[in-house]
Amino acid sequence: MDNTFIFAGFGGQGVILAGKLLAQAGTEYGLHVTWLPSYGPEMRGGTANCTIVLSDEPIGSPVVDTPTGLIAMNLPSLDRFEKAVAGSGTIVVNSSLVARQVEREDVRALALPLNDIAASLGNPRAANMVALGALVKATGAVPLETVQRAVTTMLGHKASSELIEVNKRALAAGYEAV
Amino acid sequence: MGADTIDKVLMTGNEAMAEAGIRAGCRAYFGYPITPQNELLEYMSAHMPQAGGAFIQAESEIAAINMCYGASAAGVRTMTSSSSPGISLKMEGISYIAGADLPCVIVNVVRGGPGLGNIAPAQGDYFQATKGGGHGDYRMIVLGPSTIPEATEHVMLAFELADKYRGPVMILADGMLGQMMEPVVLPKPVDPATLPAKPWALTGAKGREPNIVTSFYLDPEELNMMDVKRESRYRQIEEQEVRYEEHETADATVVIAAYGSVARIARTVVKMARGEGIKLGLLRPISLWPFPYAPLRAIADRVDAILTVEMNAGQMVEDVRLAVAERAQTPFYGVLGGLVPTPKDILREVKRYAG
Missing domain, CATH: 3.40.50.920 (Rossmann fold)
Structure with missing residues (x-):
């Protein structure tokens, strides 16, 4: 079974990092993984997205037409990718910034106030981690503990232990919000 | 987590090709920045000195490929990388390297073109890579990896083939392969000291006849002899290296x-x-x-x-x-x-x- 995800948002909302973290967790979990960024001349305030494929089998295309999961951190991302999501797929929407509902009725829509949840944990910038926690709970792609361990693998050499703990707590908060 | 996953490292294609180069025994890398290839150069800048090799960010792509010519003439495994417009600049040097029968590995992380084009993935450099690009009758082995693990293997293979047939070998990648990430099992490092000797290399002529590395033969008979000899190696490559x-x-x-x-x-x-x-x-x-x-x-x-x-x-x-x-x-x-x-x-x- 392939899990195919698109994470999208404004540049600076951390969708690229959240995607890398899921890719690292998938690697540590023994899955085949691809992580493909949109890497145009993007900048803070522009849009960014990445595509992650997790599979038991060797992966063909890292390019995905119909993702089984979407994280939409802002309205342009929801507008752009909602129609592409596979039937019975999952959409995590950042309701802190997105006023509208998911229109599709054949998907599981999780509207969560990601910025507010992150702010309540003391770091509003961890909204991306809240989203990722919710997505792994809803899809069962990889265990929460594996993602939390991957935070240490990826950031351990450059981030403070406090920052790592905030990220892990944000992952757990997203996980519990579903 | 299975035992087979322990050695897997999540890397971008650019980083993986750089690390594979060092593990293949490359000890002289010369490059010049261009997107979407930059992570390869950046990785080399951090890791080549640690491996005891030379890293130089050259003043231009033309300088970088000619530094490869020099390093290769001295018998060192050498490599450069760039993306489409930068590879065009290297073409004169690649022709000289082929003409001087020197091994060299070149990575092209192809982007949109022609001209300055853009930084997105493309395959518009196939003709340039496989049909010439530089001047004169030369051929270049060109490998087209499809995944990051394969790109890693191809870098190792490229160095072997370059040494074996004494000529430039190109890895024809693209922006997607360079920028994406995938888990790889990194190959075992090769100790340059254990590689086959290169009796033709310029290592100091004390106690032996001087070697000459050149692509310049004014006498048509002499140039013909060198070209025919090289052509026979190309026929051998066509017989043995189709993949x-x-x-x-x-x-x-x-x-x-x-x-x-x-x-x-x-x-x-x-x-x-x-x-x-x-x-x-x-x-x-x-x-x-x-x-x-x-x-x-x-x-x-x-x-x-x-x-x-x-x-x-x-x-x-x-x-x-x-x-x-x-x-x-x-x-x-x-x-x-x-x-x-x-x-x-x-x-x-x-x-x-x-x-």
Whole structure:
């Protein structure tokens, strides 16, 4: 079974990092993984997205037409990718910034106030981690503990232990919000 | 976590190719920044000094390839990398390297073109890589990796082939392969001291006759002799170094011919098509020169169509048509401008020729 995800948002909302973290967790979990960024001349305030494929089998295309999961951190991302999501797929929407509902009725829509949840944990910038926690709970792609361990693998050499703990707590908060 | 996953490292294609270069015993890397290849250069800047090798960010691409000429003449495994416009600048140097019979590995992380183009993935440099690019009668082994693990293997292989046949070898990647991440098992490092001796190298002529490394022979008879000798090596390469992969071709009525990133997208298309009862296969050239003409010809005798898919206006398709001639239809589907075809895009094309 392939899990195919698109994470999208404004540049600076951390969708690229959240995607890398899921890719690292998938690697540590023994899955085949691809992580493909949109890497145009993007900048803070522009849009960014990445595509992650997790599979038991060797992966063909890292390019995905119909993702089984979407994280939409802002309205342009929801507008752009909602129609592409596979039937019975999952959409995590950042309701802190997105006023509208998911229109599709054949998907599981999780509207969560990601910025507010992150702010309540003391770091509003961890909204991306809240989203990722919710997505792994809803899809069962990889265990929460594996993602939390991957935070240490990826950031351990450059981030403070406090920052790592905030990220892990944000992952757990997203996980519990579903 | 299985035991086989422990040594897997999640890396971008650019980083993985750089690390593979160091592990292949490369101890002299010269480059100049250009997107989407920059992470390769950046990785080398951090890790080549740790391996005891030379890293120089040259003043230009032209300088970098000529530094490779010098390092290779001295017997060192050497490498450079760039992206399309930068590779064009290196072409004169590549011709000199071929003319001087020097081993060298060149990575091209191809981007949209022509001209400055853009920084998105493309395959528009196939002609340049496989049909010349630089001046004169030379050929260059060209490898077209499809995944990051394969790109890693190809860097190791490229150094072996460059030394064996004494000539430049190119890895023809693209922006997608360079920028994406995938877990890789890194190859065992090669100790440069254990590599076969290079008796032709300029290592100091004390106690022996001086070696001469040059591509300059004023006497036509002499140049002819050097060229003919080199040509015989090219014939040997054509006989021994053709690499390709067939996937689900045994009962196929339509076969996709694709290389590099497009080939891995096409693998997914094969699965989708077969789910719909379409007997689709894939032939993936791995060595782009020497090109797998014979395997394509063999497949052409038993299928209706060979659909070539590329991220260009139709370049490899000329080699496919040369191989297939009138044996089967040889349609082409290409996307330009740095766009990447999705599995659905390709499947739609396949359906025009299936059944």
